[in-house]
Amino acid sequence: MLKLPIYLDNNATTPMDPRVLEAMTPYFLNQFGNAASRNHPFGWAAEEAVDYAREQVAKLIGADPKEIIFTSGATEADNLGIKGVFEMYASKGNHIITATTEHKAVLDTCKHIEKQGGEVTYLTVQPDGMIDLAELEAAIRPTTILISIMYANNEIGTVMPIKEISTIARKHGVLVFTDATQAVGKIPVDVNKDGIDLMAFTAHKMYGPKGVGALYVRRKNPRVKVTAQMDGGGHERGMRSGTLNVTGIVGFGKACELCMNEMESDAKRISVMRDKLETELMKIEEAYVNGSREHRLPHVANISFKHVEGEGLLMGFNKNIALSSGSACTSASLEPSYVLKALGLGDDLAHSSLRFGLSRFTTDEEIDYTIKSITDTVLKLREMSPLWEMYKEGIDLNTIEWAAH
């Protein structure tokens, strides 16, 4: 039975797996202790739960539990990782390399660093969303201390060649930070195989609760250190003070364990549905997939439907299907997606994009319903679109002098 509304905005957040909630419940109730309380059973139980979760989290990414610093989420981990390295390695240099398609949590952190006297190179990406490795290497200076490239993009799902990036970085003695928020739990991520020194990720993108995430900080080869951005009781080996969110951490651990066991079969099943969705929607005239189709997360598709506007399109079905668009109208900034623009897409195509994020809970019926709804809406809106009419008449829209406003 098809249940509406359908949720296909899983890059924004995922629903929690009921098994995660089940694991968390005791820690909301009688197991409420503070993990830092060393002298009574309540504290012991909490500490034990955190230790166990730390192992579950570490295992998913091939790390040692001691390398996991729990935070409030990926944004905090991005801040701690990048600012922490910038401050800790100030005597080595002040230059950071990142890319224009990074999440705002990275870009705005880098802008902050520029105000503090740091220098940042923002690499542009190729039309498929990938960075050019030669360009990356050429950007490395003697003062470069950190390369920050996301594992997978939140809007287009493009997976970056992290292993190749870290090989280049190591050659030059530069640390690698990666925001892996969208990748961990969806595709295999191994900090050792991938050569990652620091990595941010979060529970709520992998069927865990909101408000808890982690920063991975490498302990050997090389031993990486970050300066704390939050001062206080010296929790998390002095790198992140603040009473641990025990319940959230327990949920995060459980979510990681489930992903560890089910990621492979989930990805297989989900990518079949994603491919069906994409194949069917690409049958619509003038539809374009944004970003690499080859190097991509299995559950993501980003498609532009030329000559219809994204928000107008969403309105056709957003009572029944939850999706997001790169259209300016859906954001507070009134600018279309900077990620899509970085791919070289014209504003018109950026305005016409829809982002699909499937999940473990997505069903075939939901995909069939979505294909039909979107196809109907695109066709209906094109009947209403002056641009579509002009396109059909063979008018080159670029030759028209638009009264830009």
Added chain:
Amino acid sequence: MAYSEKVIDHYQNPKNVGTLDKASKNVGTGLVGAPECGDVMRLQIEVNSETGMITDAKFKTFGCGSAIASSSLATEWLKGKSVDEALKIDNMTIVEELNLPPVKIHCSVLAEDAIKAAINDYREKNGMEKIKFEESVIH
């Protein structure tokens, strides 16, 4: 952001979607907005040159639901009005009628601009001088 019922109704059942013969002397066409900005409105009026009354109005819009609703509503209001009356349609009346939130006011401005552009096109075709309008400011 929730849409008003009137916006939803115009979006779902748009009035007067279509195309008039833009080569006809009785038809005025206004094309405003730009694809880069995420909205383009084309509004057309057909005028009885003897009575100066607008006998038909059609639109096509590329844009969000509020832009579609604003142009749909504009065509409804245009039909049966004289050209002079049509010039008095103010964007704020569209805002009030559709309950547009502040971020969508530009949709109503676009509709007002489209009406004026269509009227000027009609005037020009019929040997009348174009009316100079003050630049709309809300963009």
